[in-house]
Amino acid sequence: METRELRFFVAVAEELHFGRAAQRLGMAQPPLSRAIRQLERRLGTTLFDRDSHRVALTAAGAVLLDEGRAALDAVEAAERRTRRAGSAEPGRPGLVLAVKAGASTDLLAKLLDAYAAEPGAVAVEVILCGPGQQETILRDGRADVALLHRPFDAAAGFDTEELLTEDQVAVLPAGHPLTANDQLSLADLDDLPDLPRPRWPHPDGSYPEGPGPEVRDHTQLLQLIGLGRTLTIAPDSCRSQLREDTVAVPLRDAPRVTTVIAWPPHSRSRPVADLIRTATRL
Amino acid sequence: METRELRFFVAVAEELHFGRAAQRLGMAQPPLSRAIRQLERRLGTTLFDRDSHRVALTAAGAVLLDEGRAALDAVEAAERRTRRAGSAEPGRPGLVLAVKAGASTDLLAKLLDAYAAEPGAVAVEVILCGPGQQETILRDGRADVALLHRPFDAAAGFDTEELLTEDQVAVLPAGHPLTANDQLSLADLDDLPDLPRPRWPHPDGSYPEGPGPEVRDHTQLLQLIGLGRTLTIAPDSCRSQLREDTVAVPLRDAPRVTTVIAWPPHSRSRPVADLIRTATRL
DNA sequence: CGGCACGATACCGTACGGGTATCGCCACGT
DNA sequence: ACGTGGCGATACCCGTACGGTATCGTGCCG
Known part of the structure; x- marks a missing residue:
């Protein structure tokens, strides 16, 4: 065929x-x-x-x-x-890493620093993509390696190594009544008329139906939260990136989220192997 | 391209x-x-x-x-x-399952029986293949599902569910001095001049170098063990298939082996899903 | 230095992939 | 009931690109 x-x-x-x-x-x-x-x-x-x-x-x-x-x-x-691989003049990206925009920034920075210090390290291009797009990008070859978040991203068909497991927090507008609590449950966040969940685009670019605002990236999302229009649930490590007009409240019953590094199972290439080894040693 | x-x-x-x-x-x-x-x-x-x-x-x-x-x-x-899928007249195999010849016979029997009792079950063809070939067969579409043994078979690129974890035993000729022990360690089996390890063919059909006999399947292997020419290491459940002229001795330090059911990550087909569900409920 | 092994080039025929024109069929409208 | 329009199938034509044969250029070996 x-x-x-x-x-x-x-x-x-x-x-x-x-x-x-x-x-x-x-x-x-x-x-x-x-x-x-x-x-x-x-x-x-x-x-x-x-x-x-x-x-x-x-x-x-x-x-x-x-x-x-x-x-x-x-x-x-x-x-x-x-x-x-063919156009690999030194300086051009030898390795492409896909990460969800706005997630795991500190882990990512540590990884890139540590890898750059490795002998034989090549230039790494970082692709920032919307939620759920890393799998596609990794599958069709636009990226060589990806950081995924279990259990939200499907790692089906890839090899993975676990890097970090965290609790999740609710990110809310500063001053919202819910921020008075020092802990929340998922149920507290359901069906809030004033804070509908944001709507992310499908892979085809269309948006699901619903009351929440349409968002394309995390900057936009944080801005909308600051404006008191929506909320989100995110890994604990997102605290370091919050703006002054947003507040993180720990969630009692949200599933813990594991950041994994994923790659196509037949990658025999030296740079991919080096990056993975570096990641697991963090 | x-x-x-x-x-x-x-x-x-x-x-x-x-x-x-x-x-x-x-x-x-x-x-x-x-x-x-x-x-x-x-x-x-x-x-x-x-x-x-x-x-x-x-x-x-x-x-x-x-x-x-x-x-x-x-x-x-x-x-x-x-x-x-096209030539699926009732009666023709609707589902192909790859298993290592000679392994997990009882688990396999239970699985096939249970699946056959499911509503909507289709005919299952079982392919018996040499060690390490299930991955290939599953990858190139000759099979839809496979039973693999971790950590020996690489499940890279497939979705898996664990079914059964067992200890391993050494299978030896009846009457061999080592069978006097009621437990052995892996080191005891190394470099035995009278019982060299068998040699399995590579995927291309060629055999590795070495002193041991060349084997193609498990019947042949058991026969050679019975004749006192070689030995093997196998999951505990193989005991039920041993001949009178062979003996199984528990191994103290062999890695435990896990039987998993594996399938290509995009299988959305009804029969595959049914078979997997059946397997996990065993 | 002649022979040879091997990949590249030149040239040719054909088979197949794509375009245009048209047909046949069925659903629908008035 | 019959005309119309939308859609897939068929018929026919043309260009190209793929494969074959013959030959060349080059570097290794005896």
């Missing part, structure tokens, strides 16, 4: 419409139809149930959509990482 | 010889050379250092070899699993 065919298939499977899929692929509809038919012939299976007015995935098609996306990610990762 | 190019690249990278690689690919050498050059141009990187008498991987080439193999496995897996 060629990646071109897989890309065709995924486009049709996502659009469930040959015309739109062809448009997305920048081609005409007939060759697309033909390519899919040919793919079906070669696989010996029909992938779509279609008449002139409905296109639907068969069971086999659903399997290929899952597996095919993973395969395309793997190919894309191979391509990107090779490109990066 | 197309999978065809990746296959070309991997062939050359493994042979380090354009002529032989072309032969392996069933094509002539010139188009292969050209395809590699073109791949290098598109990636903007040289992948091989070559003159007329030596071909060697560059750093970028080494990266692409690792990542490319993984990507090809993923594509192959997508293809195989789709084919399997």
